Amino acid sequence: MATKKSVGSLTEADLKGKRVFVRVDLNVPLDDNFNITDDTRIRAAVPTIKYLIGYGAKVILASHLGRPKGVMPKFSLKPLVPRLSELLGVEVKMANDCIGEEVVKLVSELPAGGVLLLENVRFYKEEEKNDPDFAKKLASLADLYVNDAFGTAHRAHASTEGVAKYLKPSVAGFLTQKYLAEFDTNFNRFSILNLFNQYPTVIESLLEKVDLLLLGGGMIFTFYKAQGHAVGSSLVEEDKLDLATSLMEKAKAKGVSLLLPSDVVAADKFAADANSKVVPASGIPDGWMGLDIGPDSIKSFSEALDTTKTIIWNGPMGVFEFDKFAAGTEAIAKKLAELSGKGVTTIIGGGDSVAAVEKVGLAEKMSHISTGGGASLELLEGKQLPGVLALDDA
Incomplete structure (x- = not known):
């Protein structure tokens, strides 16, 4: 597999004030009271996000959680916001959806260095179908794309593969890059x-x-x-x-x-x-x-x-x-x-x-x-x- 461009190659000139759509893997286990029982995947996403906000990017995070059939509150990403905010040292805003007018408004209000977490992309069946129209709607929120969700990179979904067709540059996050290098080396x-x-x-x-x-x-x-x-x-x-x-x-x-x-x-x-x-x-x-x-x-x-x-x-x-x-x-x-x-x-x-x-x-x-x-x-x-x-x- 060819070596992919890394987020680390992007400079302040590339990122400051730019809207960056970041696909992360926040599919963490929750107990019956919606408490996170293992935050490994959240912690793994932190380096890429911190790099982007450090250069003044407006970061839009997308992830799935579980395998919901339509909109199911128990699969909402909302319980992840406090821990994500704590790890990043910034207040993470939460959207009630991943596309639509409300999301567009929240993105427009993001300051440089701000972070917005979209709601579970799998609430839409179009995500796993890699529907082009759905991918375009996600892509329209941003200027460039970072895939740091190595755990879902084997899936051709709208937020992992589809959006990359409409956003340039499209680069690998530090976690994805690390995995690819590790497996290539060994x-x-x-x-x-x-x-x-x-x-x-x-x-x-x-x-x-x-x-x-x-x-x-x-x-x-x-x-x-x-x-x-x-x-x-x-x-x-x-x-x-x-x-x-x-x-x-x-x-x-x-x-x-x-x-x-x-x-x-x-x-x-x-x-x-x-x-x-x-x-x-x-x-x-x-x-x-x-x-x-x-x-x-x-x-x-x-x-x-x-x-x-x-x-x-x-x-x-x-x-x-x-x-x-x-x-x-x-x-x-x-x-x-x-x-x-x-x-x-x-x-x-x-x-x-x-x-x-x-x-x-x-x-x-x-x-x-x-x-x-x-x-x-x-x-x-x-x-x-x-x-x-x-x-x-x-």
Whole structure:
């Protein structure tokens, strides 16, 4: 993928008094009281925004939150304003919409160095359809475009790809630029270990690029059942059993070590207060479900990690939101932090994995934290990202 023009190449002459449409990824988790439970993505957007307001730009922020079906108050971006204002050190204004007369008026009132947050762009179905008219309406609010939402760069949506056709220059924000540089540096041709809690189809395209593949999380039970093992009431994707068998055969043929947990922590229900016990992965009792990897698996996985130089982790080992089933995820996080200190490149590539290392206070120990799991995976697969392709070449 060609090197893209960076926001860092824009000067005060380019930015002062200019309206800048910035696509950020503020898709953060909220609790039932609309409190932010993990602000990683908000903090990741701060450097680009501060750079722009520092040069007197009028910053218009656009983001999605969740997957709303039309206008749904529970997916409003309004709860994010206080934290965003605190991190930026300026009062962030909030619009009740992302297009329309009210938004145009608010943009016209923005002072140099001011920040306006638009309402959830996915309240409009035209966003995900990349509707040209909707993209034009968004673009009409600004003079230039910055895409700092790497996590959505693999989606050709109106605010990630469509607006770039109507605004020039269209450049990469610091977060997007950082991710592109990181993956370009480490993975032009690479031999790595991957821990993936993704659908099996992702693995197939990576078999050419990895030496060792460790599988944890919910997808492992599809592989177990494909081998004829008892999985109890664990999560199984019945339509992917043949695919799982095929992937195991292909991994063997290519000399890739594919490791599955040897034991799991099983529970009698999906709940924090469930009864639990460690059982062999090949024999989960009827009515029980696997919710974490077991102690033997933690040991064997950790030993396998000792042989690696680059690690990408995408997805927890178990249901880490429940303390009883967080041991596997926490152990792997601690192991990666230890290896990072020894010079191993450790890349955390996905929302749940990021939340896991944040929970145990080890995020700062990792080489790289990626808030864009899907985009990271597609880059590793060798796919082009529409939200990046649309930007100006350097």
